[in-house]
Amino acid sequence: MCAWRADPQRAFRAGLGAPEENSGPQGPGLAETAPPWGVGPNEALVLSMRRLPGLVDPKGAFETGRALRIIARLLDRAGAPARVGEQFRDNLVAAVIAHATRRSARPWGAEDTVAMFAELYRRGLGGAGVDGDNIAATLLRWTRQELRPLPGDRPRRGRDPLRLLDLAA
Secondary structure, eight states: OOGGGTOHHHHHHHHHTOOOTTSOOOSSSSOSSSTTTTOOHHHHHHHTOOOOTTOOOHHHHHHHHHHHHHHHHHHHHTTOOHHHHHHHHHHHHHHHHHHHHTTOSSOOOHHHHHHHHHHHHHHHTTSTTOOHHHHHHHHHHHHTTOSSSOTTOOOOSSSOOOOOOOOOO
C-alpha cells in the first residue's frame, strides 16, 4: 500500500504533484527557467505548500491537491497575479479548517474545492451569464483524471512549430 494512501497530508502533496522533501532532485533536468521549472506564480505558490490543515481523508486530500494545482494553472493562464492565488489559497485553508472543526460526517474533497473556485469565478465575472456549473463539472473531471491533459500542459510530441511574427503594426 502506498504511504500517501494512508496519510492525508502526503496524499495532498501527491495530488499537487509536488516532490517529496526526501525524494531527491525531480523535474525535467535542464530547465530554461528557474525552479520550479517554469511554472507560473500561482502554480509555484501551491507547489510550495507542504500541508493543508483539516484534511482527514486521503482520497479527498489527493483530489483537493489536484484540484488546487489545476486551479492555479488556470489562474496563471488567465494572467492572474500571485495575490489572486494567495487569496484563494488562504480562503481554502480557512474553509478546510472550519469544515474540520464542525466534525462533519463528510470529509473535505474535490467537490468543495471546485465549488469555492466556481464561486470565485462567478463573483469575478459579475455573475451574469457565467456558467459556474459547467466550469465546476469540467474541473471535477480534470481533478478525477477523466480529462487529459491537464490545462496548461503542452503536448510532448517534440518542438513547437515556429510561429511567424506579424511585423505589420
